[in-house]
Amino acid sequence: MTTASSEPESLAADPSAGTASGAEPATGARPASGARPVPRSTTVAAARPAAQRTRAQLADGREIIFFDDEPRRRTVQDRREISRPVGGNEMRYDPLLREWVAIAAARQHRTHLPATDQCPLCPSTPERATEVPQAHYDVVVFENRFPSFRGDTPVPEDLLSTTTAAQESAGLRQPGSGRCEVVCFTDQHTSQLGAVSVRRMRTVVDAWADRTAAMLAEPGVEQVYCFENRGEEIGVTLNHPHGQIYGYPFITPRTRTLLDSAADYHARRDADLFADILASEVSDGRRIVARTEHWTAFIPAWARWPVELHIYPHRAVERLPELTDAERDDFATLYLDLLRRGDKLFDSPLPYISGWQQAPASAEPGLMRLHLQLFSIRRAENKLKYLAGSESGMGVFINDIAPEETARRLVAIGPQTAESEAAQSGTADPVPTDSTPTDSTPADSPTEPTHSEETP
Ligand SMILES: [Zn+2]
Numbered sequence: 001m002t003t004a005s006s007e008p009e010s011l012a013a014d015p016s017a018g019t020a021s022g023a024e025p026a027t028g029a030r031p032a033s034g035a036r037p038v039p040r041s042t043t044v045a046a047a048r049p050a051a052q053r054t055r056a057q058l059a060d061g062r063e064i065i066f067f068d069d070e071p072r073r074r075t076v077q078d079r080r081e082i083s084r085p086v087g088g089n090e091m092r093y094d095p096l097l098r099e100w101v102a103i104a105a106a107r108q109h110r111t112h113l114p115a116t117d118q119c120p121l122c123p124s125t126p127e128r129a130t131e132v133p134q135a136h137y138d139v140v141v142f143e144n145r146f147p148s149f150r151g152d153t154p155v156p157e158d159l160l161s162t163t164t165a166a167q168e169s170a171g172l173r174q175p176g177s178g179r180c181e182v183v184c185f186t187d188q189h190t191s192q193l194g195a196v197s198v199r200r201m202r203t204v205v206d207a208w209a210d211r212t213a214a215m216l217a218e219p220g221v222e223q224v225y226c227f228e229n230r231g232e233e234i235g236v237t238l239n240h241p242h243g244q245i246y247g248y249p250f251i252t253p254r255t256r257t258l259l260d261s262a263a264d265y266h267a268r269r270d271a272d273l274f275a276d277i278l279a280s281e282v283s284d285g286r287r288i289v290a291r292t293e294h295w296t297a298f299i300p301a302w303a304r305w306p307v308e309l310h311i312y313p314h315r316a317v318e319r320l321p322e323l324t325d326a327e328r329d330d331f332a333t334l335y336l337d338l339l340r341r342g343d344k345l346f347d348s349p350l351p352y353i354s355g356w357q358q359a360p361a362s363a364e365p366g367l368m369r370l371h372l373q374l375f376s377i378r379r380a381e382n383k384l385k386y387l388a389g390s391e392s393g394m395g396v397f398i399n400d401i402a403p404e405e406t407a408r409r410l411v412a413i414g415p416q417t418a419e420s421e422a423a424q425s426g427t428a429d430p431v432p433t434d435s436t437p438t439d440s441t442p443a444d445s446p447t448e449p450t451h452s453e454e455t456p
Helices: 103-110 167-170 198-216 253-269 275-284 325-345 390-392 403-413 418-425
Strands: 001-005 053-058 063-068 072-076 087-095 099-104 139-143 173-175 181-183 223-230 242-248 290-291 295-298 307-313 352-356 369-377 379-381
Touching: 053 072, 063 072, 063 198, 072 379, 099 390, 103 181, 181 198, 198 223, 223 253, 242 253, 253 275, 253 352, 275 290, 275 295, 290 325, 290 403, 307 403, 325 369, 325 403, 390 403
Parallel strands: none
Antiparallel strands: 001 072, 053 063, 063 139, 087 099, 087 173, 139 181, 181 242, 223 242, 223 352, 290 295, 295 307, 307 369, 352 369
């Protein structure tokens, strides 16, 4: 059992720390043995952040961090008798694709779609202790009990040059490294992210930014990915509204390709690839879904998913902690609007994967532009897109819907605010909190999708 009582910390910007979060300063936190440069967060932002942060520990030593919309004193007492499983995490190197695969055998035993009264993400009650030892919370982040990545041993930069061909061809192995966290968006089990208030959405953005800065300062973390899997069609194993934050111990394949593409474009054209993509989309206009003062949401011309939104900041920032107050507030409003439009595309809540692409710790400064990518496997009212032979076997996507058509439909739905939803539903309650995204499994789904379950 652990008990902690703490005053909330304001997430006020600390210029000396070089982050917008007030978390541990990113600079200098990496041990000398880690050869990679530390993350640079040179742009200080968020002079008046909304969220208040309170840190505590769970009974097994895992960290738990509360992000509150308003200052709130919390006394955290985890009365469970639990301990962290030892071992079970390993990374293996695929010499054909030159990519890492995480082996996390302990995840086989994690909770799978528990009954609502057994949800581990709901607040604790006198009768039942959950992962969150509080009666209420706004946003809470804690270390995943069943992490895909865990450990503080960075992947050696010279791994390939210090091993033999026989070792490489046999598949190099490294101890598990990195960190996985769960972020709960609300303590309301049957709600959803698209139903929270703008204020709460802003707290979520602050939590993402704060955890990005803090995790990049960890010795075993190279890149931070804040994401949400939504809907059982995607492979969600817990219906409580939540996302995850992965601290990968290496640069992920997608990000490696983005960085290489940006570097190549810059070398050939002396221009910023992300800025040019944004300018081209704005100039064309057919795939722009929404544009605000600080952000543009569009479907790229080459979208590979039936629904694929990209949200770019107008300012060239590389990571979430660099976002200003105004940019965070603006994003909160825009993102809720887009999530609600997504749910109006078809007759059922949109299953989606949404995540932030941001610069890894060792990325060359100026190459990456922070952006959000949201995509869905739903292609019609009762049809899902499965990754079949061409996509899964060869990595070549076939999109059955022209990106211009999906953009046109999302524009036609029009801006969706809490007020407009209330008006349309004719209820006084502006936010539907009783519609779970889980009763939407399409009747004609022939089989369970084969997917990688990236849920806690
Ligand atoms: Zn719950």
